[in-house]
Amino acid sequence: MFSRDTWHEIFETIQKNKLRTFLSGFTVALGILIFVSLVGLTNGLQNTFNEFFSNNSNNMLYLFPGRTSVPYKGYKSGRQIEFDVSDIKDIEKNFSLMTEYITPRIDRGGVVKYKSEFNNYNIRGVSESFQFAANTLIMKGRYLNKEDIRQKTKFAVIGRLVEQDLFGSENAIGAYIDIAGSVFKVVGVFQDEGGDDEERQIYIPYTTRQLIEKNTDKVDILIIGFKPEIGYVGAMAFESSLNKFLRDKKYISPADQNGIYIRNVADQFKQNQQFASVLAYIAGFIAFGTILAGIIGISNIMVFVVKERTKELGIRKALGATPRAVISSILLESVFITTISGVIGMVIGIAILSSLGEKLKDFFITDPYINIGLAFFATFILILFGAIAGYIPAKRASKIKPIVALRDE
């Protein structure tokens, strides 16, 4: 079956029936090419998507104070709730099993000056663990640390673009800048993948900010990082018990819609995941459809090929070809063509995908790629179905009496 002679005969048949070879090869190559491209582009879309949403950590709760709207335990409605340092301590004490870190955030705008350069920036009073919450990367120098918070140092960590704006080509580390009338020493410069806005932030210890604001103990909002191990369900439970704890402490009615707002990033994360999986389903459906169309295409061609060859097969049978020889020559031919063209289509598809890289970033497609295993699997499926689709008519053709086949014009 696999002798050199058999292959020679098959190559000869392939060479001398160029249209037939081209048709079946083209169908398979195109099918695989489209499959690889589609799956690759969808993966690229997901890459962009993940990049968008994975910038900030997902295991976070944002606590915002609000104004009450229901009277409760002798307090009137319309009372402004505020968080202070004692809340941080209480949460740390009561929820130590679930929290990884907790940091306040006090945002103030202000003019920042260095020598003759000045500009308006957002200045954030934070604690050292805010670095985890914002996924901040230190380029040079260092981030704020526990000692800075405790000693209320006048140290600042500035964004890459702040350094660029104010210092130009100078090194900002160790320099003193004027932040809304107070002098701070720059101890670090950071970058952030979240975009230009993130890189125009200035971080200072929140304790320093409190000191500047008449030694208050108030903080604006709280950001809590919970342990990722607790999972989505754990995060939801944590959110509700935290909500209850704070409402108890601040005398806010459990029925009050306002008073405290908690934004759970895990919830948002789940929505994003759902969106991504819908995308994956659509992509899978399209890919499946492409393969199905390819299978139907190659099946059609195989039926046509065998039909077209009926007379030839009759002649071969009259000359002594056994049914086995007839079937195997048809199958080997089809498998050979589909394998070669399938691999060609796959290689072209992968080459296109890898040449794209970042070029389609404007269309939200980043680094499109396909799992090589999946590409091979799809090629294999198409070859397999091409063979099956060829086998059925070939089997039938091998059974027709040569005299009937010879009559076929």
Next chain:
Amino acid sequence: MIEIKDLHKSYKMGSNSLHVLKGLNFNIEEGELVAIMGSSGSGKSTLLNILGMLDELDEGSYTLDGVPIKNLNETKAAQYRNKFLGFIFQSFNLINYKTAVENVALPLYYQGVGRKERQEKALKYLEQVGLKEWAGHLPSELSGGQKQRVAIARALAAEPKVLMADEPTGALDSKTSYEVMDLIQKINDDGNTILVVTHEPDIADMCKRIVHLKDGVIVEDKKVDQVRASQYV
């Protein structure tokens, strides 16, 4: 060489059954050149198909070179055809994308003969039919007579026990027909057994024996004085 005893064959046509061959008995010896004659519908093609193992008999027995031919599966039939028989068809039945020499070599391929030997043998038989210089041509580049001669070379290539020709001159003009018959006579002179189905009396007269079929029975079976086709060429 061929022994037929009480051969019956009928075809089902819907609910009716058409009795085509009604009890044929005859023998063909080695080296004979036999014409099977009869008008259309007399059953001559059916007989040839059965003798050629392209069709199966219903009743009776058929022995070819001492081998009983019955209950053959497709594979066995293909092997016997390949080993015992060479076919010459009215419409030539060459494979159109293969050159003359490749067509002639095809039965050898199914015999499992090596490539080089196939090529040599095919060329030898093409030479015998006078078409050696046309070896590399496709059937579409050959005339009808040339095509039939390639088909004859192909039938000879397998070195069969019996050559079976179904209206070999049916698609040819009379001059070319005589050329082909001349070739068939020469092959017969070399000792090959040949069976020719025809409805043309002049072609039948070029054989050594005529079996006349009418309505599925043999009405006449006679030896004739062979008319040599070479005198017309």
